[in-house]
Amino acid sequence: MADILEKIAEQTKEDLQKRKRKVSLKDLESFPLFEKERLNFADAINKKATVSIIAEIKKASPSKGIIRHDFDSLKIAKAYIENGASAISVLTDLPFFQGSLSYLEKVAEMSPVPLLRKDFILEPYQVKEARAYGADAVLLIDTMYDGNQLYELLAAANEFGLQTLVECYHEEEIENLNWNEIEIIGVNNRNLSTFEVDLHRGVELLEKAPDGIVRVSESGIQNPEDLIVLHKHGIHSALIGEHFMRQEDIGFALKDYIIQFQELLNEVNHE
DSSP states (O other): OOOOHHHHHHHHHHHHHHHHSSSOOTTTGGGGGGGSSOHHHHHOOTTTTEEEEEEEEEEEEETTTEESSSSSHHHHHHHHHHHHHHHHEEEETTTTTOOOOOHHHHTTTTTTEEEEEEEEEOHHHHEEEEHHHHHSEEEEEEOOOOTHHHHHHHHHHHHHHOEEEEEEESHHHHHHHOOGGSSEEEEEEBTTTTTTHHHHHHHHHHTTTTTTEEEEEEEEOOOOOHHHHHHHHOEEEEOOOOHHHHHHHHHHHHHHHHHHHHHHHHHHHHH
């Protein structure tokens, strides 16, 4: 595990113990959104003949610091929803990304598209917590797990009625997955040691997934031409956060991005 993930894991464990002392596993069932009907995340991002966009609500990152000073999670979500996002990813990690479960909760109360809780999920408590705050799916980062930890979390997600996006960084992680347990696979294009992004390396790893698995490319996707690369390699969705969060008008940026991609796609289809 890269140093940054080790540091994040230790902080996450410490913060999680504090939350568990305040709210028990059973207490989570009393949250208003716990009984909310879940939306199908996999179906929403698996669209025929195109590359869907999972638009991310992301205030900051460990490598870039504050990404958006003018930050309003609800306003951002509405801009995404109104301008073509197939799903929304909400950062809920506070220490490293300045996220919050309250952002997820507010968006879940009004969103007609599925929501992914993006955090560092280490225990089944966090999966149930994600349901309590309105998530439809959770991110599980395979690089952070030992032994059967990934499959214990997958079982917890199934128990609590949530879908999962399993994120990998390395070829050996992809090769060792039990594909009978996986519905959606993501590859992070960012190198955790150097923070450099290599879209083509991510594509090569995603191509190792069996037919029938929904594929998601994550990190460093900057322009519509990148989506054309993904489309040509059979990748279903792109998770994009920083690019949109840096735009003055987020809604316009997303809408224009999709329009440009469709124009390029039409050209490709007519070649």
